[in-house]
Amino acid sequence: MSLEPIGIFTLVLGLYCLFAGYHTSIVVFIGLSVFGAAAxxxxxxxxxxxxxxxxxxLALSVLTYRDKFNIALKALSFPKPGFWLACLLIYGTALGFFAPRLLARMTDIIPLGVSEYPSTGRTVPLGPVSSNFTQAVYVSADLLAYVLILAIGSTMAGFRAITIGVLVFAGANAFFAVLDIATYGTGAQDLFLYIRNAQYTFHDDDVVAGVKRIVGSWPEASAFAGISLASVGFTGTLWLCGRDLRWSGALFLVTTLLVIRSTSSAGLLALPFCFVILYITALFRSGGQSGTRNSSAIVLFALPLICLVALVIALNDALFRQLYDYFDLLIFSKSTSSSAVERGSWNTYGYQNFLDSYGLGVGLGxxxxxxxxxxxxxxVGIPGTIMFLLFAISAFSKRRGTPRTFTSDIRLAARNGCACLMIGAMVAGPTVDLGLVFFILAGLSSAEPDGETLTAPSTRYMTAKVS
Known part of the structure; x- marks a missing residue:
């Protein structure tokens, strides 16, 4: 076991936040989630x-309060979303211990554990792997993060702190992406050594058509693009709802451009679906007394603007050819590339694992x-899939009440962020673990603060004091 420099930094931050309080801790925790390539x-x-x-x-600073502990505990009761997530964890962990042993060599798998097998995409007979344990730990962390978000979000001050934390994450994610481009162009990639020290397979120097693939603080371009989709959904919805225009609009625009520039096929495929979600949001948020100018503007001008841009591109042969070659390389011809064929075979073997395990699954990780x-x-087979669906349905179900409050807008932004992240995961998600950011947003979507304020859209609510 070795404690890395960024680990020492994290420990110092943790000790400081124990004294600063859980409102500060939650902002720091969500911000640290950006270090997806660090150990x-x-x-x-x-x-x-x-x-x-x-x-x-964070758990120590929150659960020492009796009321917060009771809220976290209540979140695990039936039929709360936390109950179904806990069931998924228990089922997947138990299956991960028994299935590889009881069904040993009954099917071939693409192993996730890197200690036993190199990450070559080759199959091995079913058997226990180290990732049975690590994935159980990750999903346990997801569950803990979810219930802690619910506990902190039970007050308006905590709810605002979580929202600020998500915006900090979106800003940090964009910052490291821009820094990634800058350091590659200047030969200063060594600046990233301290946050790219995990034992993953890194693709931080890949170039496509002479363009450096953006990975930011993540191991590869698809991971960066996938997590950035959550920022696109969250910040885009805030902007449409008229909340904190100064930051949410800028973060939405910058993050969208970075996803396009990342050269990630998964990101480019998922991004149009994210725009559809945001456009539907604009439709519901436009018109009437509760409508916002941004939503109304998008509804009125988005389609004509798209048609105008398409017409300009079609009339400019050189521009059309450049864009076509770019998207042909990343999307249109991607299905015939060796990497796409390999990843397609992973899904084929995964589905065969599902059939060979009689629909029960071969175990988490x-x-x-x-x-x-x-x-x-x-x-996790059919039982685990049903448990996840029950979690998602109960966590993202719309709350009754006034539709244009501060909390309802933030919940909507969190739901859209999760939906966008899920779309990316459907395209290129390798594991059951969707990551801490997904469950942070899911918790924000489920949180029920003790007061409703700021019923009208405000561009300055982030200046409110978080106490």
């Missing part, structure tokens, strides 16, 4: 990321796929 502690082949290490400090849907089916 605070290395234990064999396992990586403990900074956010996962800091989660212990056992097999690697290239789509979240196939990851669910292959790892």
């Amino acid at each position: 605070a502690i290395l234990i064999g082949s396992a990586n403990i990321q900074p956010a996962h290490l800091f989660l212990a400090f 056992t097999s690697r796929t290239s789509s979240f849907l196939f990851a669910l089916l292959s790892n």
